[in-house]
Amino acid sequence: MNIAVFGTGMVGQSIAAKLEQTGHSVSFGTRDVLKTLNRTEKDRTGKSFTEWYEPFKSTIRVLSFADAASQAELIFNCTSGEGSLDALRDAGKENLKGKVLLDVANPLKFSKGSPPFLDPCNTDSLAESLQRSFSELRVVKTLNTMNALLMVNPTLVPGDHNVFLSGNDPAAKLSAVAVLKSFGWKESNIIDLGDITTARGTEQLLPIWLRLWGKLQTPMFNFQIVVAPPQMR
Amino acid sequence: MNIAVFGTGMVGQSIAAKLEQTGHSVSFGTRDVLKTLNRTEKDRTGKSFTEWYEPFKSTIRVLSFADAASQAELIFNCTSGEGSLDALRDAGKENLKGKVLLDVANPLKFSKGSPPFLDPCNTDSLAESLQRSFSELRVVKTLNTMNALLMVNPTLVPGDHNVFLSGNDPAAKLSAVAVLKSFGWKESNIIDLGDITTARGTEQLLPIWLRLWGKLQTPMFNFQIVVAPPQMR
Numbered sequence: 176m177n178i179a180v181f182g183t184g185m186v187g188q189s190i191a192a193k194l195e196q197t198g199h200s201v202s203f204g205t206r207d208v209l210k211t212l213n214r215t216e217k218d219r220t221g222k223s224f225t226e227w228y229e230p231f232k233s234t235i236r237v238l239s240f241a242d243a244a245s246q247a248e249l250i251f252n253c254t255s256g257e258g259s260l261d262a263l264r265d266a267g268k269e270n271l272k273g274k275v276l277l278d279v280a281n282p283l284k285f286s287k288g289s290p291p292f293l294d295p296c297n298t299d300s301l302a303e304s305l306q307r308s309f310s311e312l313r314v315v316k317t318l319n320t321m322n323a324l325l326m327v328n329p330t331l332v333p334g335d336h337n338v339f340l341s342g343n344d345p346a347a348k349l350s351a352v353a354v355l356k357s358f359g360w361k362e363s364n365i366i367d368l369g370d371i372t373t374a375r376g377t378e379q380l381l382p383i384w385l386r387l388w389g390k391l392q393t394p395m396f397n398f399q400i401v402v403a404p405p406q407m408r
Numbered sequence: 409m410n411i412a413v414f415g416t417g418m419v420g421q422s423i424a425a426k427l428e429q430t431g432h433s434v435s436f437g438t439r440d441v442l443k444t445l446n447r448t449e450k451d452r453t454g455k456s457f458t459e460w461y462e463p464f465k466s467t468i469r470v471l472s473f474a475d476a477a478s479q480a481e482l483i484f485n486c487t488s489g490e491g492s493l494d495a496l497r498d499a500g501k502e503n504l505k506g507k508v509l510l511d512v513a514n515p516l517k518f519s520k521g522s523p524p525f526l527d528p529c530n531t532d533s534l535a536e537s538l539q540r541s542f543s544e545l546r547v548v549k550t551l552n553t554m555n556a557l558l559m560v561n562p563t564l565v566p567g568d569h570n571v572f573l574s575g576n577d578p579a580a581k582l583s584a585v586a587v588l589k590s591f592g593w594k595e596s597n598i599i600d601l602g603d604i605t606t607a608r609g610t611e612q613l614l615p616i617w618l619r620l621w622g623k624l625q626t627p628m629f630n631f632q633i634v635v636a637p638p639q640m641r
Contacts, residue, residue, distance in 0.1 A: 287531065290605075297529045297615075298520065336634045339616075368619045372523075376616030382530075383572075383609030386601045387633060395636035400620060401569045403628035 179204050179243035181262050182253035183211050185218055186279055186323040188227055190251050193327035195234050197357050202236040204243030204250075206258075206265060211237055244270035249277065249350060256282030256301050263309055272311045275347040277354065278302045278374075279318045279326070281381050290385055293378060302341060302374035313347035315340055316374035317355065320384065322394040327358045329397075336397035340367045341374040366400065412437050412476035414495050415486035416444050418451055419512055419556040421460055423484050426560035428467050430590050435469040437476030437483075439491075439498060444470055477503035482510065482583060489515030489534050496542055505544045508580040510587065511535045511607075512551045512559070514614050523618055526611060535574060535607035546580035548573055549607035550588065553617065555627040560591045562630075569630035573600045574607040599633065 180191040181204040194201045205211040214224040228237070236243075244250060244266040254262045259280050263271060282301040283291040295304060302316035317340050318326045325331050329338070338360055342348050348367060355365055368376060380398065388394045413424040414437040427434045438444040447457040461468070469476075477483060477499040487495045492513050496504060515534040516524040528537060535549035550573050551559045558564050562571070571593055575581050581600060588598055601609060613631065621627050 292530045294530075297525045297527075331640055332634050332636045333640075334634055336632075366620075366623065368616070368623055373616075373619045376619045379612040379615050382612050383601070383606075386606045386609045387599075390599065390601055391633075391635055393636065393641040395641045397634050399569075399632040399634050400624075401565050401567060401630050401632050402624055403565045403626065407564055407566075408626040408628045 176200070176249060177247050178202075179247035179250045180253055181205075181240060181243070181250060181266070182255070182258075182280075183214075183224055183237070184253065184255070185220060186326070187251070187253035188224075189323035189327050190253055190279070191235055192231065193358060195231060201234070202238045202243040202246060204238060204240040204262065204266065206240065206262070208237050208239060240266040241270055244274070247274065249275045249354070252276055252278045252280050252305070254280055256280045257284065259301060259305060260308060263305060263312070268309065268311070271309050274312060275344075275350045276305065276312050276314045277318070277351055278305060278314055278316045281319050281378055283381060290382065293381060296379065297375065300372070300374040300378045302378070303371050306343065306371050313342070313344040314371060315342035315344070315347050315351040316371065316377060317341075317351050320377050320380045321397050325395060325397060329359050329364070331395055332397050334399075335361070335364055336399040337364050337366050339373075339377045340365060341369065341371055341377060343371050409433070409482060410480050411435075412480035412483045413486055414438075414473060414476070414483060414499070415488070415491075415513075416447075416457055416470070417486065417488070418453060419559070420484070420486035421457075422556035422560050423486055423512070424468055425464065426591060428464060434467070435471045435476040435479060437471060437473040437495065437499065439473065439495070441470050441472060473499040474503055477507070480507065482508045482587070485509055485511045485513050485538070487513055489513045490517065492534060492538060493541060496538060496545070501542065501544070504542050506546070508546045508548065508577075508583045509538065510551070510584055511538060511547055511549045514552050514611055516614060523615065526614060529612065530608065533605070533607040533611045535611070536604050539576065539604050546575070546577040547604060548575035548577070548580050548584040549604065549610060550574075550584050553610050553613045554630050558628060558630060562592050562597070564628055565630050567632075568594070568597055569632040570597050570599050572610045573598060574602065574604050574610060576604050
């Protein structure tokens with residue numbers, strides 16, 4: 176499948192590499208192609224984009240948001256929450272029409288220092304704001320509740336744990352499930368919460384996720400929803 | 409121990425009954441004692457307070473917030489989030505001084521219909537607002553992330569799953585841990601997230617909790633934090 180990955184940070188890199196390894200035709204979408212290709216500052220992994228990109232030069236293209244979107248059947252939004260709407264505007268409505276957007280971003284704001292806060296939050300969500308602004312895009316919120324490495328390799332945390340889906344379009348959710356399964360997610364661990372407004376719930380997992388990261392001293396953890404058996408409900 | 413339970417709804421009833429069964433001296437704190445004792449409208453359990461209270465008449469007292477607080481060493485806040493600050497004001501600063509408050513309430517507002525939203529939220533929490541308003545009270549947020557029956561009987565959901573603590577006072581947290589263990593919680597399943605600001609994280613679990621309740625068609629579930637073993641971090 177032709178897939179565009181919007182955003183070239185750690186989440187975008189993790190998703191793009193996995194998609195490439197599983198046989199998809201992958202393009203990054205980015206605001207400034209030349210700037211991205213020359214980005215030498217190191218991120219938290221200790222690698223710059225340039226270093227990370229070296230082994231993928233011949234297989235993953237770096238394109239503008241519009242070029243990446245126009246060729247894609249499915250788009251991953253791995254931009255920062257603050258940059259997501261602008262990225263979609265750059266991509267252009269005509270290039271987004273009818274496409275599935277898997278929205279992995281969280282609307283974290285650091286303007287008041289750390290811990291960050293969510294904006295939008297509570298009575299709205301980033302996923303809803305994207306869906307509202309691009310009504311012909313089929314937005315599915317997913318994977319935003321965990322570390323980037325875990326998104327594409329769920330067995331890094333042993334046993335059962337969950338990934339959530341929120342979205343209005345049943346067929347788009349089926350596409351999301353197919354991608355998640357190709358990443359290694361068991362179908363029984365994928366929880367479809369309901370329509371796009373349920374993304375408020377998963378975006379609001381970020382505050383406790385960040386505190387747990389501090390507490391556990393590792394981002395390699397996930398939420399499991401444990402349910403009582405029928406006779407104990 | 410002398411324990412006051414503020415709030416006479418399902419959460420207060422569940423907590424008070426368990427405390428009574430485990431040998432504590434328990435008083436309800438309520439705004440209007442006579443009104444509470446004569447409350448015959450049924451709640452979601454199909455029972456009215458009057459019916460529920462019948463077997464506890466000789467062991468659990470129903471008092472004003474002030475009377476219940478003055479005699480208590482520890483207080484459970486099981487009022488509605490909207491009523492919590494007023495309940496503590498009614499109790500009176502002098503009756504709260506130095507005491508441990510286990511805050512189980514969530515600041516859910518239904519004024520825009522269902523699903524409810526949180527107020528405060530994101531850059532503040534109910535637990536913080538209580539701690540700020542009553543600086544000599546030692547607030548520990550806990551148990552607010554699950555169904556009332558599960559709070560006092562964690563084995564209703566089999567296996568491991570978690571309860572969280574947030575608070576500024578280490579000794580108050582030890583009291584909270586002792587109470588949680590008496591309710592049946594394994595110490596290894598109690599996660600101390602840090603200071604009282606971490607209550608933002610657990611209060612913000614409510615939106616996804618409510619959606620999961622709808623999805624799973626039962627409130628008998630809980631969150632388990634699953635962590636990668638050291639060699640996989």
